[in-house]
Amino acid sequence: MPAVTTRHPAMVAGRYVLLDQVGSGGMGSVWRAWDERTRRHVALKVLGQHSSALLARFVREQAVRVRHPHVVAPHGWAAEDDLVVLAMELVSGGSVADLLREHGPLDPGTAGLLCEQLLLGLSAVHGAGLVHRDVKPANLLLEATGDGPPHLRLGDFGVAAPVADRRFTTVPGAIGTDGYMAPEQARGAPPDPSQDLYAVGRVVLEMVTGLPPACQRAPVDEALPSHPLRPLVERLLVSDPEQRLATADAALRLLRRLPLPAAAGPPVPDRLGPPPRGRRTTGAGEVDWPAWAAVAALVAVVAGCLCVLLGWAT
Template identity: 60%
Template sequence: MIDSSGTPGAPVAGRYVLVDRIGAGAMGSVWRAYDVRTQAWVAAKVLTQTNSAMLLRFVREQGLRIRHPHVVAPTGWAADDDVVVFTMDLVRGGTVADLLAEHGPLPTEYAAVLLDQLLQALCAVHAAGVVHRDVKPANLLLEVTGRARPHLRLGDFGVAATTDAVRLTSVPGMVGTEGYASPEQAAGAPPDPSHDLYAAGRVAIQLLTGVPPLLQRGVPEGPLAPLLASLTATDPADRPRSAADAQRRLLLIGAEHSLGGFRPRPDGPEVHDRLGEASMPLRQSLALPEAAARRTRSSAQVLTAAACFASAIALCAVALTRLLG
């Protein structure tokens, strides 16, 4: 954990060393962490409250195991006294919100790639019986690709729910983020995949215009306009039947308007490494578990023994040569 001076301390549950804070989510802060057991970097979300509703959301989120290249779902968890964390892949390119803040409106081809990948992620999420309920640029992570084809990953399942889940809100009201939430979601309707499709449409409009949902005025002109109008329809019956249906429509538009042939531009959007390098945790500074130290010592001992054995063989060979010679 991190002590009062900001210095990394003992690993949480003897496993995860929290090194530096890299963001915040719906349920708590997000840290770059070192997994002592696997000796790999991970992202770790630290639960900030321990009331029953938050704990139930935590259990629900850490239980998600949706394996898909465009989804960042929890991979492990640990608890240590009143500290609870769960871990996921460390994604280093920031978020779509960061990209928009730096670049502004994105080229149509670039926006189409991001929308396609988001719809792929929603296909996997909805197939697992889960509704994300908070699709927005800040929850769309980006792998580091420079100016090449972007790689989006949907993250932060803090308010996600299954369609048959027990409601975690005691009174009707909005779950999600204003502007991205569909009208019926904002009114407290039960979780439904169509809510995520509406949010995806709002996100896509923002990709093309740079304008957040509360300031958007209709759908921008262009080849994606019919699909975006359908995704953001007030009546859910007028939206695509599913994320897969929306993706099929997008692919047809791409084939017709050559949006699938993405080519990097010298002045195009760039997804760079926003985290930088971090020092490998050392036992002396981070109080890693004895098991890890023993493994390190054992490795050194094995190498030393191997060197001695090799030297002995060499000496024997020399002696044998002299005897036979």
């Protein structure tokens, strides 16, 4: 893969100017980039070493075209030599995983609001005939809303698959993240929306207890003896998929009947900050203004020397 640095960013496919690396994951690195075509900043996922499995994930993810306020899906891709990238909206508030790591358990109102937004996003994903298969706090991105209400965006569709499509299932291997997978998903069952709903239950339990699945030993009735979200979590964390809530819309209806207080959670700051200073983009691409300043200074020095020499000549 071509070397990319923040000091000398590369132009990818004549369109994307890589500015600074803002994250990394199983597929490669994530960069803030300037899109010359749309004239705005985007997130660019740069594919790492191109194994067959990684390329399969890339093909699946770039095919997802779900447009929804609570979903972040790719809106384009590009390839140049051995550099392959996915472009998507830039979300600067980190993730629910960051929020939990820094602040611990969330209040019932904030957890309920985030759960509602997640279910709205999943409803759109399932309505498009897809199963996400990796719902977890790290994939729940947050807009930088400051002291305002949080705004969740479901991201990372690298292992998403069409509903009940056996071509994307390997047996006995499991596709997903340990602790968040439904029991049948862990056994290699075909993709089904109810598997995402089980993961929602795990996420909600983590939001209100502050404990990841590996540390959640107690049954739901003991972990949440009087919590207002307990009825929803109990209906989602059912081992038998036939008894589990079947759709995101059904879970939404139950959630909205629960007596939840207003959200009072922690603020969601802008974790990326402004783009690298001293850089601007033009129609011709990236311009490194510090370099141009050095050139201008050199020209001024040369001009001054010429003036002196001409003065001596006269």
